[in-house]
Amino acid sequence: MTATSPGPIVLWLASRYENIELVQAALAHVCRQREIDGEMEHWIGMALREAVANAVKHGNRLDPDKRVLVKFDGVGNDLTIVIGDEGGGFDPERVSDPLAPENQMKTSGRGIFYIRTFMDDVSFSRGESGGTVLTMHKDLSKRGNAKGENE
Amino acid sequence: MTATSPGPIVLWLASRYENIELVQAALAHVCRQREIDGEMEHWIGMALREAVANAVKHGNRLDPDKRVLVKFDGVGNDLTIVIGDEGGGFDPERVSDPLAPENQMKTSGRGIFYIRTFMDDVSFSRGESGGTVLTMHKDLSKRGNAKGENE
Amino acid sequence: MNKNASVRKIGDITVVELKGKITIGAGDLQMREAIHAVLNEGARKIIVDMSGVSTIDSSGVGELVGCFTTSTHKGAKMKLMNLPAKISDVLTVTQLITVFDVFPNEAEAVASFAS
Amino acid sequence: MNKNASVRKIGDITVVELKGKITIGAGDLQMREAIHAVLNEGARKIIVDMSGVSTIDSSGVGELVGCFTTSTHKGAKMKLMNLPAKISDVLTVTQLITVFDVFPNEAEAVASFAS
Numbered sequence: 001m002t003a004t005s006p007g008p009i010v011l012w013l014a015s016r017y018e019n020i021e022l023v024q025a026a027l028a029h030v031c032r033q034r035e036i037d038g039e040m041e042h043w044i045g046m047a048l049r050e051a052v053a054n055a056v057k058h059g060n061r062l063d064p065d066k067r068v069l070v071k072f073d074g075v076g077n078d079l080t081i082v083i084g085d086e087g088g089g090f091d092p093e094r095v096s097d098p099l100a101p102e103n104q105m106k107t108s109g110r111g112i113f114y115i116r117t118f119m120d121d122v123s124f125s126r127g128e129s130g131g132t133v134l135t136m137h138k139d140l141s142k143r144g145n146a147k148g149e150n151e
Numbered sequence: 152m153t154a155t156s157p158g159p160i161v162l163w164l165a166s167r168y169e170n171i172e173l174v175q176a177a178l179a180h181v182c183r184q185r186e187i188d189g190e191m192e193h194w195i196g197m198a199l200r201e202a203v204a205n206a207v208k209h210g211n212r213l214d215p216d217k218r219v220l221v222k223f224d225g226v227g228n229d230l231t232i233v234i235g236d237e238g239g240g241f242d243p244e245r246v247s248d249p250l251a252p253e254n255q256m257k258t259s260g261r262g263i264f265y266i267r268t269f270m271d272d273v274s275f276s277r278g279e280s281g282g283t284v285l286t287m288h289k290d291l292s293k294r295g296n297a298k299g300e301n302e
Numbered sequence: 303m304n305k306n307a308s309v310r311k312i313g314d315i316t317v318v319e320l321k322g323k324i325t326i327g328a329g330d331l332q333m334r335e336a337i338h339a340v341l342n343e344g345a346r347k348i349i350v351d352m353s354g355v356s357t358i359d360s361s362g363v364g365e366l367v368g369c370f371t372t373s374t375h376k377g378a379k380m381k382l383m384n385l386p387a388k389i390s391d392v393l394t395v396t397q398l399i400t401v402f403d404v405f406p407n408e409a410e411a412v413a414s415f416a417s
Numbered sequence: 418m419n420k421n422a423s424v425r426k427i428g429d430i431t432v433v434e435l436k437g438k439i440t441i442g443a444g445d446l447q448m449r450e451a452i453h454a455v456l457n458e459g460a461r462k463i464i465v466d467m468s469g470v471s472t473i474d475s476s477g478v479g480e481l482v483g484c485f486t487t488s489t490h491k492g493a494k495m496k497l498m499n500l501p502a503k504i505s506d507v508l509t510v511t512q513l514i515t516v517f518d519v520f521p522n523e524a525e526a527v528a529s530f531a532s
């Protein structure tokens with residue numbers, strides 16, 4: 001731990017969409033601790049909401065007895081957020097591109113794209129019990145470039 | 152789980168007083184889910200703040216690498232909150248009575264008394280690793296009698 | 303009933319005002335209900351006023367696309383106006399901003415139905 | 418500097434207005450600092466205005482007791498006024514409400530120093 005890390009914050013939540021609001025409140029707390037401005041908080045929040053929604057919906061399939069893990073961590077200019085579920089996992093390589101013309105008018109399929117757009121580094125792995133573990137990083141030094149655009 | 156329980160919410164937090172604010176935000180979320188009014192929320196919040204402050208201060212002795220656990224649970228009219236720390240434990244029987252005349256002007260020693268006053272049932276036990284586990288219950292049917300007075 | 307959407311009329315144009323979070327499990331469904339309701343009542347010129355929307359997620363965006371498609375199928379036109387910058391950004395990165403007819407204000411949105 | 422406390426004067430009376438959360442690790446320490454500061458500057462008639470206090474915990478209550486004792490030792494009188502109901506309840510259950518001189522409003526608190 002360094003002076004710039006207030007230590008990890010971990011939440012275990014029942015699989016309910018309404019708990020996304022609590023995750024958002026936890027992010028607000030972390031952003032106060034880490035002095036992350038409102039603009040950047042907004043885009044991290046967008047990615048986080050998508051990630052938790054996916055864990056609840058696709059991972060745990062809304063089974064309220066299955067849990068979603070959310071962990072905030074990282075030191076210095078790195079904010080790390082891990083989202084875990086107790087679902088069956090999936091292959092992120094096989095997710096279709098929402099920018100492809102044939103997908104443009106689809107009513108779904110944009111969540112992971114938003115996560116990748118608004119965070120700086122995103123990776124998926126399998127948890128011990130087979131569920132999905134999504135690890136995403138935000139580089140806090142890139143303030144004023146909060147959307148994660150390259151220029 | 153019944154329709155009146157939104158499922159448990161668990162937080163693991165570094166031992167920092169500022170994290171009490173996050174616990175308070177989590178309580179606000181639970182109170183919205185469980186339809187607990189602002190008056191009752193205030194008194195539960197008071198007990199909860201004391202419990203987390205004790206876990207941070209006396210239990211984990213402000214060691215930021217030690218964690219405080221906060222769990223919200225319970226079904227129907229029972230709200231159960233468990234607060235755990237990684238400290239050395241203590242004997243709650245040996246805590247002095249803050250109402251005794253010789254303690255009245257002391258600058259400390261009222262926290263557990265407030266917890267017992269504002270909650271309906273409070274018990275201390277030892278966790279697996281020796282820390283304190285405080286389990287407190289609030290009877291949500293007693294609205295309008297939020298301070299936990301007997302009449 | 304529907305705390306995320308309300309409806310008003312400007313001549314034969316129906317304005318659906320969205321408010322708050324158009325997000326999964328609540329605001330997204332209320333938006334769909336509101337827009338489907340005006341379509342079922344015969345509205346054929348629809349402007350969705352986004353000025354009060356604080357957050358939209360991929361579910362909200364998906365529902366918006368779905369409402370646009372449903373409108374087109376029913377022979378109605380659905381346009382958007384008053385997009386807060388963040389909402390506009392969310393539509394831009396998924397290249398939807400060009401799919402929707404988007405207007406900066408009510409005057410321009412209303413005028414677009416006259417031409 | 419001290420966002421939980423500000424000071425004003427009424428003649429030779431010093432009013433310390435507390436605001437927000439008088440709770441562990443922040444507001445409690447700021448309250449102590451503020452009251453010790455006015456004591457060190459020679460204040461002997463002190464009224465603590467609690468109207469802006471939203472929450473107090475056992476640490477805040479403990480510091481309040483400590484400030485009361487320190488005041489007495491320095492030959493000063495510290496009184497409380499404008500207690501919100503919840504703050505008054507917190508002091509009442511630990512039987513401290515009778516220890517402190519508590520007044521419902523400024524007029525009565527100020528007048529009490531004249532007698």
Ligand SMILES: Nc1ncnc2c1ncn2[C@@H]1O[C@H](COP(=O)(O)OP(=O)(O)O)[C@@H](O)[C@H]1O
Pocket residue numbers: 050054055058059060085087088089090095107108109110111112113132360
């Ligand atoms: N946590 C998860 N567990 C299982 N499958 C997932 C998970 N997250 C995403 N997926 C899969 O990836 C697909 C794309 O997800 P996403 O881009 O968020 O769009 P959407 O949620 O609208 O389908 C989902 O339809 C689902 O099949």
Ligand SMILES: Nc1ncnc2c1ncn2[C@@H]1O[C@H](COP(=O)(O)OP(=O)(O)O)[C@@H](O)[C@H]1O
Pocket residue numbers: 201205206209210211236238239240241246258259260261262263264283475
């Ligand atoms: N989680 C804990 N771990 C270890 N000791 C504790 C814990 N909680 C309370 N105590 C002990 O009980 C005493 C009384 O606690 P409390 O009534 O909250 O008053 P205070 O915190 O002001 O001392 C503490 O001084 C401490 O010795």
